[in-house]
Amino acid sequence: MDGRQQKQVLSIARDAVHAAVQGKSCLVPQTDDPELTATCGCFVTLKNRGRLRGCIGRFTSDQPLIELVAEMAKASATEDPRFLADPIAPRELSELDVEVSVLSPLKRTDDPLSLRLGIDGIYIVSGCASGCFLPQVATETGWTAEQFLSYCCSHKAGLAADAWKDPKTQVFLFTAEVFGAAFKDL
Template sequence: MDLAEGAEAVVYARRVIEAALSRRQLPNHPSHGVFGDKGACFVTLRTVPDDELRGCIGYTEAIMPLGECIQQCAVSAAFHDPRFPPVTSDEFPSIAVEVSVLTPAHEMYVKNRGGLPAEIIIGRDGLIVEYGAFKGLLLPQVPVEQGWNTKQFLDHTCVKAGLPPDAWMKSDKVKVYSFTAQVFDETAPGGKVKKRDLFR
């Protein structure tokens, strides 16, 4: 996805939320080019200038066209993230929108579980930890923003899944998957869109 397509994705996500706040019909999702192909994405909302998370919802699997995925995730991030109250019209002008477009996740295999951290690159990889009904995901930008190393990244992904921090180390039954993402966000609410460079 190039910058123009990423900018279109972010602008569209903002338009969807604005329409929902105004109780208007949601704008049709784009279906040309990459937006018509099945894709997985997350929409993240952050407050400005505090840079606090305000909502983040997404799909890890490409089960619908990317344009439709962006629409659904924008609505869910703004109004249905169980960690936060619904976004209001008064606060939305102070919220920046970010869209992450994900690649398919692949299970990580190592001979020794202790070798997992060495296989992860901060800024490139997102992680999914799965054990039975327990599942947690952290996007590639999270460890960059938090200043974590790869072991801390694994620990926190386990916690996100509702597991002990060292669960990834304790059992082969705890599955660890990695994926990458292209991340596009607004420099200011409703402002210019840039592609994030996540590498330190």
């Protein structure tokens, strides 16, 4: 995705967050740009001065990327269960940063330690439990591959920390094109 397309995606996310926080609806612009109408997964992350304020996404989609970005941006601002008791307030909007992660398809791996820290994200599934970390989490935390997998199991999926070693546990890898900006710069 080139810089112009990234800026358009970030503007769509910003507009959706603004509308959601203010209780308004938001129209998503139409485009015939194949990059922006691709059907792929994405996550939208919102931060205020480096502090997480919302992150929601989907691994797959049957809708155009720009529509999914708007939907995930709205959900990140208003539906992330971690922040329901402390939702984003309208006064915070000018202080927010938005980051969009456009995902590659998931690929199951039989060798979870083959993941490339900072490049591969993980999605771990065991029974009804699941959890994921975007690729940038490994870079932000400085975790080793084992820590990345273990924290995802224990803190995100509610599994034992070493559940990723169990052959019944499915581990998927994916990459992401990650870009972001401060709301005030969009």
